[in-house]
Structures are given as C-alpha cells and as structure tokens.
Amino acid sequence: MxxxxxxxxxxxxxxxxxxxxxxxxxxxxxxxxxxxxxxxxxxxxxxxxxxxxxxxxxxxxxxxxxxxxxxxxxxxxxxxxxxxxxxxxxxxxxxxxxxxxxxxxxxxxxxxxxxxxxxxxxxxxxxxxxxxxxxxxxxxxxxxxxxxxxxxxxxxxxxxxxxxxxxxxxxxxxWIATTSQHSRWAGSYVWSVIRAGVLGYVMAFGLAAVGLTVSLAIHWLEISNIYQQLQPGPIGGAVLTIAQLGVLPNLALWSLAWISGGGITLGVGSTLGPLETAVGPLPAVPVLGALPAGDLGPSWVYLLVPVLAGILAGWWFLREGENHFEDWLSIRLKVRWASLALSTVLLGLFIGAVAGLLSTLGSWLASGSLGIGRLTELGPNLWTTALMLTGEVGLGVVIGYLVAPFLERDPVLED
Structure with a gap:
C-alpha cells in the first residue's frame, strides 16, 4: 500500500x-x-x-x-x-x-x-x-x-x-570531514559537554527516583491507611492505583526538585523542600502520604545528591578525552595550574547549564493545575530548581573532573 x-x-x-x-x-x-x-x-x-x-x-x-x-x-x-x-x-x-x-x-x-x-x-x-x-x-x-x-x-x-x-x-x-580541524575539535568539545550535561541530569533524576521509591516504602503504612479511609472497592482501588502509577514520573521530577533545594509547590501558598516547608491541607490521595514530614536531619545532606550526579558526569567527560578547550587554553596560558583551573571551572558551568536547561523542561512537564480550588499550582519551582541544579551539578563536575585522574590512575599524572 x-x-x-x-x-x-x-x-x-x-x-x-x-x-x-x-x-x-x-x-x-x-x-x-x-x-x-x-x-x-x-x-x-x-x-x-x-x-x-x-x-x-x-x-x-x-x-x-x-x-x-x-x-x-x-x-x-x-x-x-x-x-x-x-x-x-x-x-x-x-x-x-x-x-x-x-x-x-x-x-x-x-x-x-x-x-x-x-x-x-x-x-x-x-x-x-x-x-x-x-x-x-x-x-x-x-x-x-x-x-x-x-x-x-x-x-x-x-x-x-x-x-x-x-x-x-x-x-x-x-559533511564533518569537509570542515577544518579547529571546527571539528570545537564541535567534539560542545557535543561532549551536551552529553555530559544530559548524563548529569539523568543521573540526578535516577537518584531522585530511587529516593522516591525509598520514601514510598518507608511511608507504606500511611499510604495503606489512606486507601482504607477512602474505601474505593476492588475496581475503584485498581483504577486509583493506575492513576497514581500514571503520575509516578511527575512525582520523580518533584523528588528531583525537592533534593535540589528548589522545592515543589503543592497548591497556592504551599511549598515543600529540604530548606523550607509550608504545606496547607492536601487531598486524600494515597501517594501523598509519602511526602517527607517531621525531622529530616541535616537538610544540606540532600543537596549533595545532585553533586554526586555531577561528579559522575565530570568523570565521564575525562574518560571521553574531548577537552580541547583546555588544550587551547594551555597553549595561551603557560602556567599549567591556571589553564586547568579556568577550563575546569568553565566546564562545570557549561555542563551544569545543560543540566539546568533540561531541568526547566522536566519541571515544566511535571507541573500543572487541577483547575479548581488551591490546586491550581502544582509542581517544581521551575527557575529555582534549574538554578540550584546548575550550581550543584556544576560543582560536582569540577570535583569529578579533578579527582578522576587519580581514580583512573593516569600514568601521566603519576609520572
């Protein structure tokens, strides 16, 4: 046909x-x-x-x-x-x-x-x-x-x-073969930065999803109690569970916003995050029973999760071996430590910015409104989350890139 x-x-x-x-x-x-x-x-x-x-x-x-x-x-x-x-x-x-x-x-x-x-x-x-x-x-x-x-x-x-x-x-x-060598080096560097930024964001999202899973397991009793209070019946309970499974990716993105310190909005005037919590009445939805509450210990510890994702992204970038910007700087700056410091800081900024841009897209997709009452604002605080992730992933990239040679046992470094 x-x-x-x-x-x-x-x-x-x-x-x-x-x-x-x-x-x-x-x-x-x-x-x-x-x-x-x-x-x-x-x-x-x-x-x-x-x-x-x-x-x-x-x-x-x-x-x-x-x-x-x-x-x-x-x-x-x-x-x-x-x-x-x-x-x-x-x-x-x-x-x-x-x-x-x-x-x-x-x-x-x-x-x-x-x-x-x-x-x-x-x-x-x-x-x-x-x-x-x-x-x-x-x-x-x-x-x-x-x-x-x-x-x-x-x-x-x-x-x-x-x-x-x-x-x-x-x-x-x-087509690439027709370009100059300098253009190919610049293109390789930019492409590696983009892929490292994607890796950093995906790793942060994956760690946030693991944290969400742990929270669901810890608060399983509270979730079960809400199910019993609703009394939806077998079919209603199955449909309610399917609906909650449908929003699990949203909740994972909310979890990423929470651990980044950007926080999430749960209705007009309600904000939930490791650094600030002010939550009003919430609907009786079982999965909301897994929201963090009470004494969570030192709040700053949760901010280290995206930093860990950045460390892995920095390590990956070193293994990729496409840091042509550092090569270019080392030719113009005769002092090795100056070229390494400047190129690494800019590398963290570039990769963190890619992760931050991806964060704006993910936070926007996970946000929305139920159209009525207080629940007209739901989801991550978009720009705050993006800025926090940019800084945290960027910091991790700097650490990971500088520490990776020791982990890789770079023979040049050992000499």
Whole structure:
C-alpha cells in the first residue's frame, strides 16, 4: 500500500489501543456503580477527555460549586506523564514499522500520513467529548497530541534506521570531514559537554527516583491507611492505583526538585523542600502520604545528591578525552595550574547549564493545575530548581573532573 496510507493505519491503531487502555478501567468503574450519577454516554465522553489529557491537551473546567450557584472555572493542565508514555511507545513501535517499509528518502511520506491521521483523531475526539462542564479547544485537541506521537514515531524510525544520517538521508561523517580541524575539535568539545550535561541530569533524576521509591516504602503504612479511609472497592482501588502509577514520573521530577533545594509547590501558598516547608491541607490521595514530614536531619545532606550526579558526569567527560578547550587554553596560558583551573571551572558551568536547561523542561512537564480550588499550582519551582541544579551539578563536575585522574590512575599524572 502507499506509504502515507500505511502510516495513517499505523497511527489509527495507536489511537485505538491507547483509547482502549483508558476506556476499559473507567467503564469497569461505571459497571461497579462508581459513577452512579453518570450515564454511559457521559462516561464515554469522560474517557475521551482523559485520552486528550494524557496527550497533554488542557481541559477547560466549568463546574458548579457545591451549595452555591457560582460557577468555578479553571484549566486542568497536569499531565500524567506515566500514561503519556503509552501513546509514545505505541508511536515508537509504529515508527519502526514504517521505517522497515520505506527507503530513507521516502520515510517522510509514512510519517506525514501517520501524523495527519492522528491530527484528525484528536480533532474528532475534541469535538465529540466537549460538554458544558468540560470544554476542549479544538486546535489544541488536534495539534498537541502530535507532540508525543511525533516524538515516538521519529525516535522509533531512527532506532530502525540505525542513525540520524540514514533517517534523513544526510551523511554527517562526510559533511564533518569537509570542515577544518579547529571546527571539528570545537564541535567534539560542545557535543561532549551536551552529553555530559544530559548524563548529569539523568543521573540526578535516577537518584531522585530511587529516593522516591525509598520514601514510598518507608511511608507504606500511611499510604495503606489512606486507601482504607477512602474505601474505593476492588475496581475503584485498581483504577486509583493506575492513576497514581500514571503520575509516578511527575512525582520523580518533584523528588528531583525537592533534593535540589528548589522545592515543589503543592497548591497556592504551599511549598515543600529540604530548606523550607509550608504545606496547607492536601487531598486524600494515597501517594501523598509519602511526602517527607517531621525531622529530616541535616537538610544540606540532600543537596549533595545532585553533586554526586555531577561528579559522575565530570568523570565521564575525562574518560571521553574531548577537552580541547583546555588544550587551547594551555597553549595561551603557560602556567599549567591556571589553564586547568579556568577550563575546569568553565566546564562545570557549561555542563551544569545543560543540566539546568533540561531541568526547566522536566519541571515544566511535571507541573500543572487541577483547575479548581488551591490546586491550581502544582509542581517544581521551575527557575529555582534549574538554578540550584546548575550550581550543584556544576560543582560536582569540577570535583569529578579533578579527582578522576587519580581514580583512573593516569600514568601521566603519576609520572
């Protein structure tokens, strides 16, 4: 079949399977009388609204306040990133299938067909599920789902192609060979700095996720008590657990903001961090029982976790052997310690800045609003977290880069 048609059919399957994973648990709750006040039609509309939400589409709420004729308006923008991974990986699988069926110079046809089909699915869904209580912007419903789906299909196609060069039909090695030696050295240095910054951020995120897991294990009794107080029943409890699993990546990013010292916002006027804590009333969500409370010991200890990630990034950069900026400085500054000190401090600043920029993206994705009440501000304190991570990872890079030769037993250093 034509490549554009194959791409369209692949993404229609993606939309169908991701929708099934939303519809089945919510319909099960309806059959268990969990939505006794709703008709089956309204539950299907709610399923479509949830499908749009996991793709990042904001929902416009217009709800009547209990015991009052006033209408409360707001936008629900908190994206459950764990559930967003479902359409992403379905699109990733489709991208690999499209790449197998096409040559590199034809791949765009399948991708355009796939994204065009997904745009129509989002547009139709946004039109079909809008109600008086929940409104949907049709432009957002059509375009925003293309972001996770597009990233999935492109990375999947790249995985199958084996390189970005094959994916877009450009031989990067041949192009780099035409540049000057100084340009190649500068490019190698910048590329190594970017990869070290990504490594530092990913390591900090991984350590924060481990800390979140430990906190969940320690506070398991409090979480169980909240489950018992809610009494959701077997099906309701299963759906509640799925929803909480869907926001686990958000909580891991919140944990990263917490250990960095940037802190997180849990509603208007509430801030939680190792250096400052001022939290108001919170909803009865079991996973929130794992929030750190009480005496946590010396607060500054938690700030060392991103520094450790920076140390690993600095060590990796030394092993990469692409510090051409230090080579350039050593030629112009005859004093060895001066060139080493200046290049290492700037290296920490550059790699820390990359980690800080990635932090702004992660914090932004993990933030949002539930649209009503105090919970219109949820998530990491974006700029504070970015600045703290920049400094902490940068400090770790300096330490790691200077200590790494001793760990590597550099023969030049020993001589």
């Amino acid at each position: 034509p490549l554009w048609l194959q791409g369209a059919l692949e993404f229609i399957q993606c939309a169908f399977f991701s929708a099934v994973l939303v519809v089945v648990p919510l319909i099960a709750v309806w059959f268990a009388d969990g939505f006794a006040e709703r008709s089956l039609d309204s539950v299907f509309r709610m399923c479509g609204q949830v499908w749009l939400l996991i793709h990042g589409v904001p929902l416009e709420l217009n709800l009547v306040a209990p015991g009052s004729p006033a209408v409360v308006t707001g936008a629900m923008t908190l994206i459950p990133l764990g559930l967003t991974l479902i359409p992403f990986f379905l699109a990733w699988r489709s991208g690999r299938r499209i790449a197998r069926a096409s040559y590199a110079d034809q791949l765009w046809q399948g991708i355009v067909g796939a994204l065009g089909a997904y745009l129509l699915v989002g547009l139709i869904t946004g039109f079909a599920v809008a109600t008086e209580e929940v409104g949907v912007n049709l432009g957002a419903a059509a375009l925003i789902p293309l972001i996770p789906a597009g990233l999935g299909v492109i990375t999947g196609a790249r995985r199958e192609a084996g390189s970005w060069g094959r994916l877009i039909g450009v031989d990067f090695a041949e």
